[in-house]
Amino acid sequence: MEKRRRTGGEGGDRGMEENTMAILDTSGFNNSKISDHLNDDRRAFLEAVRTASLLPDNGSAPTRKMFEAIFHILKDADSVDLIIESYQLLIELDKRFPRVYLSKGEQSDSMSPLKAVSQIVMVEEAWFPFNFGLDSYNEKVEARNPSRSSVDSSGFHALIQEIAKVATEMKSETVGTTFLKNMLLLQYLITVLEGDFLPRNCSYQENMNWIILRESLLNMLLGSRKIVYKGLVKDCLSLMCDLSQLTVFSEETGYLKNSSGKQHHEIDYAMALALPEVKKCTCTVLKTLLVMIMELDSSRRIADHQGLTTRADGVRTPVVDIILDELIYDNDILFSFLQVFDPKWKLEIVVQYFLKYITKYSVQTRRSSGMVNIENLDGVLKCLSNRTSTRSIIKKISTELIQLLLAYAFQAYLLLSYQHLSKGLSDKQEDDKSNCIVEVCKNMISAFTCLRQENPDTEILCIGKEALFTAAAMLSKKS
Numbered sequence: 001m002e003k004r005r006r007t008g009g010e011g012g013d014r015g016m017e018e019n020t021m022a023i024l025d026t027s028g029f030n031n032s033k034i035s036d037h038l039n040d041d042r043r044a045f046l047e048a049v050r051t052a053s054l055l056p057d058n059g060s061a062p063t064r065k066m067f068e069a070i071f072h073i074l075k076d077a078d079s080v081d082l083i084i085e086s087y088q089l090l091i092e093l094d095k096r097f098p099r100v101y102l103s104k105g106e107q108s109d110s111m112s113p114l115k116a117v118s119q120i121v122m123v124e125e126a127w128f129p130f131n132f133g134l135d136s137y138n139e140k141v142e143a144r145n146p147s148r149s150s151v152d153s154s155g156f157h158a159l160i161q162e163i164a165k166v167a168t169e170m171k172s173e174t175v176g177t178t179f180l181k182n183m184l185l186l187q188y189l190i191t192v193l194e195g196d197f198l199p200r201n202c203s204y205q206e207n208m209n210w211i212i213l214r215e216s217l218l219n220m221l222l223g224s225r226k227i228v229y230k231g232l233v234k235d236c237l238s239l240m241c242d243l244s245q246l247t248v249f250s251e252e253t254g255y256l257k258n259s260s261g262k263q264h265h266e267i268d269y270a271m272a273l274a275l276p277e278v279k280k281c282t283c284t285v286l287k288t289l290l291v292m293i294m295e296l297d298s299s300r301r302i303a304d305h306q307g308l309t310t311r312a313d314g315v316r317t318p319v320v321d322i323i324l325d326e327l328i329y330d331n332d333i334l335f336s337f338l339q340v341f342d343p344k345w346k347l348e349i350v351v352q353y354f355l356k357y358i359t360k361y362s363v364q365t366r367r368s369s370g371m372v373n374i375e376n377l378d379g380v381l382k383c384l385s386n387r388t389s390t391r392s393i394i395k396k397i398s399t400e401l402i403q404l405l406l407a408y409a410f411q412a413y414l415l416l417s418y419q420h421l422s423k424g425l426s427d428k429q430e431d432d433k434s435n436c437i438v439e440v441c442k443n444m445i446s447a448f449t450c451l452r453q454e455n456p457d458t459e460i461l462c463i464g465k466e467a468l469f470t471a472a473a474m475l476s477k478k479s
Helices: 014-024 032-053 064-076 080-096 136-144 153-169 177-207 210-214 217-222 229-245 265-305 319-329 331-340 343-355 377-384 387-394 399-421 427-454 462-478
Strands: 002-004 100-109 112-123
Touching: 032 064, 032 080, 064 080, 064 177, 080 177, 080 265, 100 177, 112 177, 153 177, 153 217, 153 229, 177 210, 177 217, 177 265, 210 265, 217 265, 229 265, 229 319, 229 331, 265 319, 265 343, 319 331, 319 343, 331 343, 331 399, 343 377, 343 399, 377 387, 377 399, 377 427, 387 399, 387 427, 399 427, 399 462, 427 462
Parallel strands: 002 112
Antiparallel strands: 100 112
C-alpha cells in the first residue's frame, strides 16, 4: 500500500482558493438581485476551476477548500444549471484526479519470472465529501460549519429517505430543484464510494490484505453506529424500484409555483429535460451501491474463512439475505428488481429465493446415490422437474411467480454464459459450457411442463413463453 501527495495546487491556486471563501459565505445574500450576483460569481468560479485543472494536460488538482466550495455549490444552489454544472465538474475532477487507484508494478521471486502486480495508491491530502470520524481535517470543518462540510453516515441515509419520500408522492408541489439536486448529490456520493471501493477490492483479491477493505469508505459507512444498516439497505432497494417505475416527467407536473403564484417556465423546461435521465441514473447508482455491498460481503466472507477479520470488524447480516426478505415480502418490489438488477446477482438471488421453499430431502432420487446440487439454477430446475417438489412449491408460491422467477433467471444465466464464452475459453471448456447450457434448456422446458401437469389451468405468461421458445430454439440448434 502506497500513499502519495498531490503535486501543485497549494501554491499556484492560492489566489483562487482565497476567492472560494466568498463562495462559501452566503450570509446576506437573501435579496434576489444580490443572489443573482452570487450565482454569477459561482459560475465564474466553476469555470475557473475547470480551466485551471481540466483543460491543461498538466493541470493540478484543486485544493481541499476549492473542492469543498464546489461541493457546497451542489448542495446549496437553487439554479438548475449551477446544480448540474457543479455535479459534472466534481465527476470530471474525480476521474482526472482519483483519490485511490491501482498502480502496476513488478515483483519476482526465485521460482518465477517478473510478473505484474497491483499496488493500491492513496492520495494523502485528497478531499472526501464524507465524514466518518476518521479525517481530522473534515472533523474540524464539520465542527466549524456542519451545514457546509462533509456528509456523515446519518446524512447519507437521510438523503436517500428524502428522495424516496418525494419519489413516492411525485406531486407537482414537491417536485422541484431540490429533488433534482438531491438525486445528483446522491449520485456523486455513491460515485465516490465506488471510486474508493473498486481499486481496494481489486487489490484485496490479489493480496488478501483485509485491512485495505476494512478502511474503505463503504465499510465505514455500513459499520457506522449512526445508521440502522438494515434500514439503509431496505430504503435503497425500495427507492431503486420506485425510480425504475416512475413515468417520464410530464408537463402537468412540471409547472412549479413560487410563493407569489408565478410559474417558472424556464425552470420547468430545464427540469423536464433533466429529470428523466437523472432518475434513471439515480436508479443505476443505487443498483451499483447494492452490488458493491454484495461484493464487500463476498470479500468479507473469504476474509472470515481465512481468519483475517477480528472482533473489531463486528457482525453484519449479508445484504443478499436482507434483499431476499424484502422481495419475498413485497412482490411489487420483486418485479422491479428483476427488471433492473445485474444478471450475476439477479441469478444468485432467484436461486436463493427458491431455496427458501425447496424441501432439501425431496431432491434425492432413486437413481442417484447423493443429493442434487440445488445451489445453482440447474439444480433448482431439476427440483421443479420433479412433480413432488413442484407440488410442494406451488403450495407456497403461485405458478405465475414461479414462471416470472424462472424466466428472469434463465435470461440472466444465458447472458452470463455467453459472456464467459466470449472470453476465449479452451475448446474443452467451451464444450463443457455448451453442454451445461443444453442441460439447463432441457430442464427449463421440463420445469414448465411439470407446472402445467400439476395445475392444468395454469396459463403460461408471455415472459414464460419467451423463455420456452428460446430454450427450444437453442436445443434445436444443438441437435
